[in-house]
Amino acid sequence: MSGDIPAAKRQRAEQLARELAEHNRAYYIEAEPTISDAEYDQLFRELEAIEAEYPALASPDSPTQRVGAPPVDEFESVDHATPMLSLANCFNDEELAEFDRRAREGSGRDELVYCAEPKFDGTALNLRFEAGVMVRATTRGDGVTGEDITANARTIRNLPLRLATDNPPDFIEIRGEVVLARSRFNELNERLEQAGHKTFVNPRNAAAGSLRQLDSRITATRPLAFMGYGIGRVDGAEITDSLYEQLQLLADWGFSISPYVDRVTGLAGCRAYYDAMAARRAELDIEIDGCVFKVDDGPSRDELGFVARAPRWAIARKFPAEEMTTRLNSVEFQVGRTGALTPVAKLEPVFVGGVTVSNATLHNMDEITRKDIRVGDLVVVRRAGDVIPEVKEVAERGANATPIELPAACPVCGSAVERVEGEAVARCTGGLVCAAQRREALKHFASRNALDIEGLGDRQIEAFVSEGLLHSPADIFSLAEHRESLVEREGYGEKSVANLLASIEASKETTLERFIFALGIREVGQTMARDLARHFGSLEALRAEAERYHQRLADVHAQYPDNKAARDRAMVAEGLQAVPGVGARVAQSIADFFIEPRNVKVIDALIEAGVHWPTVDVDASAQPLTGQTFVLTGSMESLTREEASDRLEALGARVTSSVSKKTDYVVAGERAGSKRDKAEKLGVEILDEAGLLALLDQHAAGSAPDA
Structure with a gap:
């Protein structure tokens, strides 16, 4: 029968299968999607259509017959007791109505009651409990076999390790989604950026990447959450067959579930629920990309059964990725708490994704150049699952369009803006004095691994900065001058203020590596601070080498103007780059910090305030x-x-x-x-x-x- 299939159709099906397999691996295994969900869905539906027309092409290993991709080798492969099936998708009211018609006819019901819930945009997890205790956690994998990530799952704070019941089932599988709240996602990216690590594109990628860390201690630092959405196999207990009531049971057992889970009746109820969640979507702290509707009662689900890839009794109604065209009026550069400059498009207000948008991110200068975006252009603004809209592309070149230029000085503090060769992000070098970075710099300076000032936590620093008591780390050592006003503050007293001031005084006696780390130099963590202290032995030697570095770098650039590799080789064995682990990027970050006059002023003020350390032996x-x-x-x-x-x-x-x-x-x-x-x-x-x-x-x- 293979001769009955046109060669073009066969070739296209094979091409789609290869592409989808690659995208599956990028999404499920590497946590780095290469295309958008909408583009993936389009490819998937095209392959489904070809296989429906020519069933012989639907081979057992076709992406339409499986979910995700096989697990990677680093984790043990584990079979699920019952398969973790995917859901069929629909994208408009007509397709939702067709699903409802098929479900009613297949179950023999005139009208159906559905369990309705938001579709979380995270990564699926299967939990196995025996006698009420969690014994294993696995990823979805290919739907039949997943990866054992139990150690990582145990670090998720809201995931109960024991069911909150005196009569647990002998065995039960509980399914849910691991997610990262938008607010916590921003905090995580700032933390990663400050430590010099790669940041995540969106909360979904962050959740997937965090959950698959080989070192569970890293996962423990990520603010993940588990949201229960279903039950698999159950042994040794009778539980309700109502999916809605099963979710309430999960909540009773200690699991987080969506507060928007509901029962709705018929197609009208599904549509009303979808419209309500679409309107609420932008307000939610956890990203959702649609709504899920499942036939609620067990007998109807049994009548409907399954197809190869998904149950016939459930569907996901996806949100559209909305795009609109508007005028780019100007660009402002915002300074983040780690000094990164982000270009923000100021737009003619336009209604996108349920809200009026007047600002949109341009990400960085590389993206601006790649998309060739200019002030005055008509641009396409996209707002899909992201909180912050983005400028997707230029729709039409403006008559008097002008190029976007990176400012030479920080728009907040006036310090120099530097962009390390090979990096997309430009940064303010004013670290210790830039108001946009001030709070985080102060929190870092007082933290346990830095100067370890007990009693000066995040809350106190936020308040002192807001009231103008702290502008730089050196001001911490002047708080004693405000003793009377501190005592009068709510929540303070003579004893607490005395303890705080005593801790500040004690922190003056530190070590060179702690002091270097406390300065918050980008790319310099604890290990690097220790290595710098041991290599140079004194702050004076390190500062002098930072000053020499820029002169040598200028000389090398003049000697090898068109040969980066030669420049790198010429710099690698000298000065800063002679320190283990210090490459060109780290060396420039250190040098830039120590030649910025405002940073120098703060360092001198700290030393004048009495911060000191013993001599470091560099023998x-x-x-x-x-x-x-x-x-x-x-x-x-x-x-x-x-x-x-x-x-x-x-x-x-x-x-x-x-x-x-x-x-x-x-x-x-x-x-x-x-x-x-x-x-x-x-x-x-x-x-x-x-x-x-x-x-x-x-x-x-x-x-x-x-x-």
């Missing part, structure tokens, strides 16, 4: 492991990872969390896992616990290192 002979990088994995009997890390660092080594070609040793204890495997692939030397102890004892005894 290389006392640190025989200087320049060597170690990675610790697995557990050891004789010492903890922290103790091992401290002993290695005391000998000058760097201890990092990821294995690369630059790693010198991987210390592999019991249950070492994937880091040991990666070390073997890269040819990195592996030490067991005995080998590590021998190395530590050898150098602690002053022996010369092996050749």
Whole structure:
């Protein structure tokens, strides 16, 4: 029969299957979608149509016959007790009406009651409980087999690890969506950006990426939430067959469910619910991309059954991605709390996605250049699942359109704006003095791993900044001058103020690495601060090297104006870049910070206020492991990872969390896992616990290192 299928149709089906498989992997496995949901749906429906016309093309491995993609190798593969099926989608009232007609006819009912709920835009999770205790958590995977991510799931704060009932089922699967609230997403991205890490594009990607971290300690730092939406297999208990009542049962057992879950009657009820959620969508802190309607009663669902990919008794009514055209009047640059400058389009007001839009993000200068957007253009504004609308593209070039230029000075504080070669984001260099960054700089300065000022937390700093008491970290050491007014504040008293001022005074005695870290230099975390302190030994030496760096960089640019690789090679072994882990980008960030006059003024004021530290020993002979990088994995009997890390660092080594070609040793204890495997692939030397102890004892005894 294969000859009955036109060659063009067969080729197109094969092409679509390949493309969809690639997009599935990007979405489910790599958490980095390559196309929008709307574009994916269009490709999927085209393949469905071809396979409906020529059923022989619907092979078992077609994307239409499965959900997502197979799990990756890093996690153990686990079969779900009952498959995690996907949902059919519809995109307009006519398609929703057709679903309702089929459901009524298939179940033999004149009218159906539906369980209606928002469709969360996150990543699906299947939880297995035995005797009321969670024993396993798995991703959706391909719908039949998922990945065991139990350790990561346990870090989700609102996910109950034990059902809140005295009579739990012997066995139950509970399904739901792991999501990241929009407000927490913004905080997470700011934190990642401040630490020099890659940020996430949207909350859905952040949730998926966080849930699939190999190190559950990283997942624990991500503000994820679990929203229950269904039940799979159940053994040893009788539960209601009403889906609406099952959700109420989940809530009784301690799970978060959507507050907008409802029962609706017939097609009219579905439409009214959809319209209400579409109007409310922009207000929600958790992103949704549609509404889900499921036949509520069990007998009707049994009558309807399933197709290969989805139940016949459920459908997702997706929200449209709305786009409108309007005029770009001007561009303003906003400064974030980490100094990043974001261009914001000022638009002729236009109604998009249920709200009037007059501002839209342009992301960064690279995006502006790529899309060739200019002031005065007619532009397409898109507002789909995102809170902030974006300028998608130019619809028509304006008659007097003018290019958009990056400002040379920060629009908030006037400090220089720098854009590191190879980066998309431009930043204000005024860190300690820029009002847009002030609050976060102060919170970081007083934090536990920096100057550790007890009693000066986020709430106090927010209040002191608002009242004009704090403008820079140096002002912290002048709070004693305001003692009387502090005592009179609500919630304060003589004792609490005395404790705060005593903590501030005690914080003056610190270490050089803590002080460097406290300054909040972009790209400089705790490890980098320690390495800088050990390499230079004094703040004066570090500041002097930062000043020399720019002169050398200018000389190298003049010598190799058109050869970046040559410039990088010329800089790599000198000064700042002689410090382990300091590359060109980090070196420039450090140098820019220390030559910014306003930062220099704050540092001088801190030292004048009495902040001090002991001299750092930079004798290389006392640190025989200087320049060597170690990675610790697995557990050891004789010492903890922290103790091992401290002993290695005391000998000058760097201890990092990821294995690369630059790693010198991987210390592999019991249950070492994937880091040991990666070390073997890269040819990195592996030490067991005995080998590590021998190395530590050898150098602690002053022996010369092996050749």
